[in-house]
Amino acid sequence: MTIYNFSAGPAVLPHEVLQQAREELLDWHGSGMSVMEMSHRGKEFISIAADAEKDLRELLSIPANYKVLFLQGGAHLQFSMIPLNLLRGKTSADYVNTGEWSKKAIGEAKKFCNVNVVANNSDKNCTYVPAFNTWKCDANAAYLHYTPNETIGGVEFNWVPQTAAVPLVADMSSNILSRQIDVSKFGLIYAGAQKNVGPAGLTLVIVRDDLIGEAAAGTPTMLDYKTHADNESMYNTPPTFAIYMAGLVFQWLKKNGGIAAMEKNNIAKAKLLYDAIDASNGFYNCPVNQADRSRMNVPFTLKDAALDGDFLKQADARGLLQLKGHRSVGGMRASIYNAMPLAGVQALVNFMGEFAKQHG
Numbered sequence: 001m002t003i004y005n006f007s008a009g010p011a012v013l014p015h016e017v018l019q020q021a022r023e024e025l026l027d028w029h030g031s032g033m034s035v036m037e038m039s040h041r042g043k044e045f046i047s048i049a050a051d052a053e054k055d056l057r058e059l060l061s062i063p064a065n066y067k068v069l070f071l072q073g074g075a076h077l078q079f080s081m082i083p084l085n086l087l088r089g090k091t092s093a094d095y096v097n098t099g100e101w102s103k104k105a106i107g108e109a110k111k112f113c114n115v116n117v118v119a120n121n122s123d124k125n126c127t128y129v130p131a132f133n134t135w136k137c138d139a140n141a142a143y144l145h146y147t148p149n150e151t152i153g154g155v156e157f158n159w160v161p162q163t164a165a166v167p168l169v170a171d172m173s174s175n176i177l178s179r180q181i182d183v184s185k186f187g188l189i190y191a192g193a194q195k196n197v198g199p200a201g202l203t204l205v206i207v208r209d210d211l212i213g214e215a216a217a218g219t220p221t222m223l224d225y226k227t228h229a230d231n232e233s234m235y236n237t238p239p240t241f242a243i244y245m246a247g248l249v250f251q252w253l254k255k256n257g258g259i260a261a262m263e264k265n266n267i268a269k270a271k272l273l274y275d276a277i278d279a280s281n282g283f284y285n286c287p288v289n290q291a292d293r294s295r296m297n298v299p300f301t302l303k304d305a306a307l308d309g310d311f312l313k314q315a316d317a318r319g320l321l322q323l324k325g326h327r328s329v330g331g332m333r334a335s336i337y338n339a340m341p342l343a344g345v346q347a348l349v350n351f352m353g354e355f356a357k358q359h360g
């Protein structure tokens with residue numbers, strides 16, 4: 001039976017990448033060692049990390065005046081590193097609240113500065129993206145932070161806020177590499193790797209040069225972007241195996257047409273699933289505003305929540321795994337990241353149709 005894993009994260013990885021990792025596991029390229037056993041200062045691993053960075057730069061057309069950092073601590077640590085590094089003497093920052101992950105970023109930033117919440121969608125249970133002309137931005141803010149894809153609520157921006165001189169900071173943990181972006185519009189982009197990039201343990205930060213080097217007094221060495229930028233992300237031991245795996249994913253993306261091809265595929269996958277939900281005569285429902293529906297995380301409920309258990313049991317039996325929704329939303333959530341093939345979404349849609357017929 002083919003297994004399709006709809007987990008929100010850690011999440012499905014490309015099958016070819018896992019196979020390659022298996023083939024190389026005991027002896028990487030004739031080195032006689034596993035990547036896990038190599039010195040991070042040896043020429044083998046340095047080449048692995050350099051290739052990963054080069055491929056990521058190529059995939060996202062990252063301009064030369066941006067640093068790519070391979071860090072640890074997850075997106076959560078960025079919730080603190082961002083204010084520590086980007087306030088640069090200012091006392092307030094703008095934040096957009098579009099759901100659970102925005103709220104966490106806001107909660108942490110409040111330890112370091114005044115947080116000006118410029119827009120908020122909690123009036124409608126976090127199911128839409130507030131229109132930009134309603135945002136109350138502060139032209140003097142140190143930066144503006146937003147969450148382009150809310151992994152839990154399934155709300156995704158289809159546009160990029162224009163912040164003029166205020167650096168734009170984006171938590172792209174769950175949609176980085178899923179769609180084309182213009183990196184030059186951002187001051188800083190960050191992402192935990194375990195959704196769309198590779199295994200857990202690695203955090204990507206893409207940061208414009210001029211935002212590095214003015215961390216607040218007392219910032220711990222490890223939390224200063226300058227430390228990592230000056231040391232090619234090797235100030236301390238980096239998560240070597242996770243960087244290697246991310247590098248294989250970058251190669252896989254390049255082989256498969258890059259981000260443009262991924263985006264096309266992701267649009268097709270999301271359309272297939274949302275169309276099935278919308279055509280179910282209310283048996284399935286997605287609460288998110290049509291225009292703001294995530295291509296990566298699709299939350300949906302069943303007409304009768306008493307059927308949830310049966311739905312999950314039958315889905316499991318067919319190899320459709322990890323569909324249970326987040327506890328704060330309930331129902332189901334299908335995460336359909338880059339590595340989820342169209343055939344997986346088709347299998348889910350087929351099952352959903354049959355299940356609805358059984359219980360309709």
Ligand SMILES: *Cc1c(COP(=O)(O)O)cnc(C)c1O
Pocket residue numbers: 009073074075076077101147149150151171172173174192193195
């Ligand atoms: C998963 C996720 C996080 C948390 O990531 P960690 O790596 O566990 O800290 C933060 N933001 C978004 C948008 C996420 O999807």
